[in-house]
Amino acid sequence: MASGVNRKPVGFSLLTYGFIVLWLIVAAFPFIWTFWGSFKVELDFFSIADWTNSIFGRRTEMTYGRHSPWLVMKARG
Structure with a gap:
């Protein structure tokens, strides 16, 4: 109790x-x-100029497109 x-x-x-x-x-x-x-390119993840590049991946988008790693992995997969 x-x-x-x-x-x-x-x-x-x-x-x-x-x-x-x-x-x-x-x-x-x-x-x-x-x-x-x-899932980011090296220029984004180790960016000294702007730390937000490691979150939003602007250079990754330029390299692989907007839906980069997820759709590329799914298409290959």
Whole structure:
């Protein structure tokens, strides 16, 4: 039987689960970033001029087209 004394406060539970979700996102970020970068050309991923090139891949679009890696892999596949 759970009485009012033995139950955890709702705020504490939300804080705990929020921390766990945040920690999982931070821990997974390097793996997601590496996976995302594997579909970019080198000029985009290691761009010194503008860091947003590694996210949006403007040079990758110029090289392979707008739907570059996904459609190329599917067509070859």
